[in-house]
Amino acid sequence: MSDTKGLTRQQMCDRLAMEFQDGWIVNLGIGIPTLTSNCDFGDKAIIFHSENGVVGYGPLAAPGREDMHLVNAGGQHVTMNPGSAIVHHADAFGMIRSGRIDVTVLGAYEVAENGDFANWKMAGQKGGGIGGAMDLAACAKHVFVAMEQVTRSGRPRLVERCAIPVTARGVVDLVVTNYGLFEITPDGMALKEIAPGVSVDEVKATTGCNLIVPPEVPVVRLRG
């Protein structure tokens, strides 16, 4: 973590989770997005779907209480909520490709103002890690991204066009970074909310594309 300014990773996920609607089927990518399963959804019923076929998993298992046959897509030992089901990989991805997933929350290296994003291969890397990201990104009803505002070397992750190979094109709806909440609109990338203690100038200086900024930018809404 090169920059601890602004929102914590948990707060980033908490903010995205506020957009989930009652009954949504949610798939979380590895990295920052896994923290979304810790969020408080209040009265909303949220069902977590995992690529390895666990539908309806619950919180992480307590240390020493792990079921050795039960992990989520991040390899974390989770629990199962009442009403859970197990399917095999092809059925789990059948649910994804046929549009049953309401939202996927993914990590990313770069998000472009046209909704392209890249998360499977770093610059100059041979090979990579696609996992389920290409299937999810192409087919989930909504694609949310949670990532740091800048790279370890301080370069913007919000960019005009992705410089590294993309995961999918034109699919991202919403991005949260430690600096704020951004929406991909038909007109480009818009700053919707800003993290406490961060100025609009700081957001602009760390963003690699044109940013639509309203006259008054509200502070990121957070519960509790």
Add this chain to the structure above:
Amino acid sequence: MPKSKIFESFDEAVADIPDNVTVGFGGFAVVGQPVNLCGALAAQGAKGLTCVSNGLRGGATLPEDAPTLEWLVRNEQVKKVICAFTAPTRASQRLVFTEYYEKGLIDAELVPQGTLAERMRAAGAGIPAFYTPAAVGTELAEGRETRVFNGREYLLEEALPLDYAFIRAYQADAFGNLRFRRAQRNFNPLMAMAAKVTIVEVEEDILPMGAIDPDDVHLSGIFVHRLVKVPPAPEGWWPMRPAEIVARAAAQKEAAR
């Protein structure tokens, strides 16, 4: 009476695997990995293998010394891998595979995870190819056939048949009808369907016919050819809790001192 599918050891079950075949390794993260069969194949020494698996190491929650595809790579038994992950999933993780791949000693085909699963399901279902929306517009689709259905672009993907599938199951009867437990199912039934020869490491004692209710069978024994019961640890590999892995690694470090 057909020949029994039950083998006494992992070594016997993999003894006849020749060079230059395609082998699928089931499992996802730490669950359902055919770790014992993988170790036996490393000892057996077949070369020129094309290995199909979700990734190289089955997650960071396997002990460092558990047999995985990494053993086969280190033994120079592997010609090519077909995986959804060819890079480590954590920045701290290092793979033997990466050295071989960067030197050009191993070929790799990177496939989106859902496409990988469906390519094997298709092979097992007698379907030679299908179209999927995954990877459209990416580097993976460059120069490949796409087609528009109902206004949306799809990528043509071919079935992925296997010569051998190595899988792990919770229960089996003598015919090879299988039950998996929790997330153990993952790629395992799909690899079995795609393979000419499916070899299963079974966690519980192999049951007589009729002991599994037909309604409870997850994979028909039609897709299963060889069964081996996993012996208790330490002879057989079993998943460990994260705390157990840490304690074990510490004990090994202490013993090496």
